[in-house]
Amino acid sequence: MDWKIELVAIPVTDVDRAKKFYxxxxxxxxxDESPTEDIRFVQLTPPGSGCSIAVGKGITDAAPGSVVGMQIVVASAExxxxxxxxxxxxxxxxxxEGWGLFTYFADPDGNKWAVQEIPKRS
Structure with missing residues (x-):
């Protein structure tokens, strides 16, 4: 049986601002749906990714800006x-960084991301 990570919640303060950023x-x-007044679920997927992120209202108790270490792999860090x-x-x-080339950024709430180019294997 496969166990696939397909969605990660990213806590934000302003859903529209986060959606615009990503x-x-x-x-x-x-x-982007609000099944109830207390819930809004926005799913966003990086190009080519099998895993998405979710931002929204009522989807996580984590503090906005508390995510550190989300990582995206790309063909070219530059x-x-x-x-x-x-x-x-x-x-x-x-x-x-010795195990790849990296650039780092944060979203408007301070959630921190790493973008890695994996070194070519010989």
Missing amino acids: TGIGFNADY QAYQELTAAGVAATPVKD
Whole structure:
């Protein structure tokens, strides 16, 4: 039996601001529904990813901005850095961490992301 991680909740204070931020860096807005007054569920997926994130109201008790260490793998960390900065995101310059090239950024609530280019194997 496969166990697949397909959705991770990201706690935010302002759902519309978060949705605008993530779609602004290329995530696809897959779903945005409010089944009740107390719940709003927005599912966003990075291009090519089998895992999505969810932002919303009433979907997690975690504190907004408390996520550290979310990681995305890309073909080119430099291209990711260029795309993030072109979208107005304060990303760090690409750094070689020894196990890959990385750029880092945070969403408007302070949830921290790492973007990794995995080294080519010989």
